[in-house]
Amino acid sequence: QVLSGSMNVDVENFDAAAIDLLERLPSADYVAVDLEMTGIHAPAGSPGVLDGDSPEARYEKCARIAAHYGMIQVGVALFTKAPGDTVGSARWVARAYNFYVFPWPCEHSGAFHSVSFAIDSSAINFNRGHAMDFGRWMSKGVSYTDGPTEDRLKEALLGQPKRDTNERVTVNRPADKRVIDQFMTEVAAFDARKEKELKVPMLNKFLIRAIRESVQDKYPHLTIDKRDLPGQQPPFERVVLNVSEVEKEEVVQAGKEKNRKLLERIVGFRKVWTALAQQKKPLVVHNGLYDLLFLYHWLEAPLPRTLVEFKEGIHKLFPVIYDTKTLVSGPDPPLGNDTWLEALGKRLGSSTLCELDQDSIRYAQSAAHEAGYDAWMTGKVFSFFLAQADQPPSANLLFMIRNLWMLNLAPGKDPLVEPAPHAIFQLDSIEAGIQIQQLRMMLRPVLDMVPNAAGVDIKWTGDRAALLVVKSKDAAADEALRLKLVQWIQDHEVRGLLRGRSASHSGEPAAKRHRPDSVVAGKL
DSSP: OOSTTOOEEOTTTHHHHHHHHHHHGGGOSEEEEEEEESOOSOOTTSOOOOTTOOHHHHHHHHHHHHHHBOEEEEEEEEEEEOTTOOTTSOOEEEEEEEEEBOOOOBOOTTOOBOOOOBOOHHHHHHHHTTTOOHHHHHHHOBOBOOHHHHHHHHHHHHSOOOOOOSOOOOOOOHHHHHHHHHHHHHHHHHHHTTOSEEEEOOOOHHHHHHHHHHHHHHOTTOEEEEEEOTTSSSSEEEEEEOOOHHHHHHHHHHHHHHHHHHHHHHHBTHHHHHHHHHHTOOEEESSOHHHHHHHIIIIIOSOOSSHHHHHHHHHHHOSOEEEHHHHHOSSSOTTOSOOOHHHHHHHHOSOTTEEEOGGGGGGGSOOTTSHHHHHHHHHHHHHHHHHHOSSOOOOSEEEOTTOSOEEEOSSSOOGGGSOOOSEEEEEESOOTTOOHHHHHHHHHHHHHTSTTEEEEEEEEEETTEEEEEEEESSHHHHHHHHHHHHHHHHHHHHTTSOEEEEEEOOOOOHHHHTOHHHHHHTOO
16 A cells, blocks of 8 residues: 555655545544644744733734744544444544645746745754654645635636737837747748747747737637746746647647646645545644644635634634643643643553554654654543543633633633632742642642632643632632632742742623733732
């Protein structure tokens, strides 16, 4: 098989891989995706991502980044229920594809298309450290484009030729007349010899049009054809053809077929993206805000200006999206405190919930930060939650790193404007090496002293800083817990473990609580 033993996909095996994926997609239960990009840092002069950004602010910043950089690899993993499995013994078979993607230009006259994107040396160095084949990416990457560009190219390459409604040109300059007369003498000799082709000299558009009109008037059985010469300068040539009507039609059809193949090559990976959107399978990502923004911008359409518009657009394409980073985070992380994808994969080990199919078996060995492998790991982590939960995991909630909030992709209220926790403490200068689980153990005696205390959540906002989010059930418990936590922070500050600030939530309106600066200042 073309794909046997390795699911790395480039232009040489893309057609076979795309057919394979599209045939298997309808029977898949869910699809996991992952990307490798040319950069994720804010461009020079643009505001960077900050701890405590509101979802709107985070979207605007990340959207600029996604439009600034490009994609290197797209990993797609299909997860299908294994035959014979029953409720309680769920098992999935995964088939992973690792697509190298690179946007090829279109140099066809009337349909010119080329894109530019930035490359961050730190991202390239990171990928180089994980065995990225940049030569394969640039020389054999599968092309891609977005929807509006595909429509424009389709009209230019496959649409009906536009009828020339302009008036005939009038040649007045003696020099122009000599050029035309000289070429028409060549055409007369060419026609007399009954030859098939005569090359037209490179002239300006005015003279080419005058020659075309002159040939059509005097030799209606002849036609002028324009041929693309990709990679050459100039990138095209014009020839006079002396062929029969049947041969003329063959030339026309051959041109259309050539343009169809060119369009198919330029559109490339968007074919897979379109199929995924049409099938609307649950889409699974890990810490996937950037993945979704890059995919939307480069394969669907330029990213909308506002988060609300983006949510509407992505929800139409994929109504159900799961972020495993959200699922593995929280007060009591079911897979431990280290929520990096590679660590989660190691923790799950040789889980019997998922297995690789024969053509993806290479991923039985770690290939971390290869997009196809990371897509397989993402789907494997998700299978853990499918097997554990009586109900499906929470959908459409994207994790935002170093942030109090999640980004809600579903229509309706954003979690940000729901009733907020009653108290938030900002912990600074946490002693190096202290883990979240240690902080929770230290807090346990405090929580046990307060009736109705629902617990706390801890959100890292830096290497040595975190937000302590109190989850209390009523105002009395809130105030009691707040006072005890203030004392707890003061005690541990004396011991040199951390410093902290706090303030209780006082019933401010949601709109005011929405501000990112209020999160940073700890003044909710």
